[in-house]
Amino acid sequence: MIIVLMGYMGSGKSIIGRELASVFGYEFIDLDDFIISNEGMSVNKIFDSKGEIYFRKKEARYLKEILEERTKIILSLGGGTPCYGKNLDLVLNNKNIESFYLKTTIPELLKRLRSEKNNRPIISHLDTDEKLIEFFGKHLFERSPFYSKSDYTVSTDNRSTSAIVEEIVLKLI
Numbered sequence: 001m002i003i004v005l006m007g008y009m010g011s012g013k014s015i016i017g018r019e020l021a022s023v024f025g026y027e028f029i030d031l032d033d034f035i036i037s038n039e040g041m042s043v044n045k046i047f048d049s050k051g052e053i054y055f056r057k058k059e060a061r062y063l064k065e066i067l068e069e070r071t072k073i074i075l076s077l078g079g080g081t082p083c084y085g086k087n088l089d090l091v092l093n094n095k096n097i098e099s100f101y102l103k104t105t106i107p108e109l110l111k112r113l114r115s116e117k118n119n120r121p122i123i124s125h126l127d128t129d130e131k132l133i134e135f136f137g138k139h140l141f142e143r144s145p146f147y148s149k150s151d152y153t154v155s156t157d158n159r160s161t162s163a164i165v166e167e168i169v170l171k172l173i
Contacts, residue, residue, distance in 0.1 A: 001071070001096055001097075001098060001172075002024070002070070002071060002073050002074075002075060002094070002096055002097045002098070002170075003020060003024075003068065003073075003074045003075070003097075003098050003099075003100065003168075004057055004073075004075045004077060004091050004098070004099040004100070004101075004150075005017050005020075005074065005075070005077065005100050005102055006077045006081070006091075006099065006100070006102070006146075006150060007079070007101055007104060007110075007124070007147055007156075008079050008101065008103055008104060008109060008139065008140060008143065008147075009079045009107075009113065009120060010103040010104060010109045010112040010113045010135070011079075011102040011103070011156055012098075012102055012104070012156050012161065012164065013030075013076040013077070013102055014076050015161055016028050016076075016102060016156075016161060016164055016165060016168070017074045017075070017076040019156065019161055019162070019165045020074045020165055020168060020169075021073075021074040023165060023169060024072070024074070025072075025075050026072045027070070027072065027073045027075050028073070028074045028076070029066060029070075029073055029074070029075050029076070029107065030077070031059065031062065031063060031066070031076060031077050031081060032078045032122075035055075035058060035059060035062055035078075036094075038058075039058060040061060043075045043078075044121045046058070047138055050126065052129050056084045056085065057148070058083070059081055059087070060084070060085045060086070060087055061077065062086055063077075063081065063090060064090060065112045067090055067094060067097070071096065079139075079143070080146060082141070082143075082146040082149075083143050083146045085096055088146055088149060092094050092149060092151075098152070098171075098172060099149050099150040099151045099152070100150055100151065100152045100153070100155055100168055101147040101148060101150035101152070101154070102156050102164070103109060103147070103153050103154065103155050103156065104152070104155075104156045104157060105115050105157050106133055106136045106137055106140065106159040108156070108158070110129060110132055110133060110135050110136065113131065113132070114129065114132065117132070123135060132138045140146075152171050154166075154167055154168060154171075157162035
C-alpha cells in the first residue's frame with residue numbers, strides 16, 4: 001500500500017507523513033525533497049532558473065516514477081502537485097494508493113505559517129496578516145476541488161500530530 005498525503009502548505013503533510021511512516025514501518029518520501037535531491041537545487045532555484053513549466057514536468061515525472069517503482073511508502077505531495085497535469089489521476093486511479101487531504105482552515109494556516117513565512121519563499125513577501133489571508137484564500141479556492149477528490153479528508157485544525165495520525169490509521173484498518 002502507498003499512502004499519499006495532500007493539502008496546502010502548513011497542513012502538516014511532512015510531519016504527519018514522517019509519523020505515519022514510523023507507525024507503518026514504511027519509507028517516507030516528501031516529493032519536493034525528492035525533486036531537490038534529484039535536480040541538485042531548491043524548488044525556488046528551479047523556478048527561477050528553469051521556470052515553472054520545467055518544474056511541473058519534473059514533478060510529474062518523479063511522481064510517476066515513485067508510484068511505479070515503490071511500495072510501502074508514505075508520500076507527501078507538494079501543495080500544488082495534485083492541481084497540475086495528470087498528477088491527481090495517477091494517485092486516484094491506482095488501487096494500491098489511499099489518499100488523504102489534510103484539510104486546514106485559513107485562520108489555522110495563518111497561525112502556523114505567520115512565524116515561518118521567511119522560510120517559505122512563496123509567501124515571504126507578504127507583509128501583513130491581511131495579505132497572507134488573501135493569498136491563502138485564493139490558493140485554497142483554486143486547489144480545494146483537487147484536494148477534495150482524495151479518498152479521505154482529515155481536519156488538522158487545533159489537533160495534535162498523534163491525533164491526526166491515529167485518525168488516519170483507524171481509517172485504514
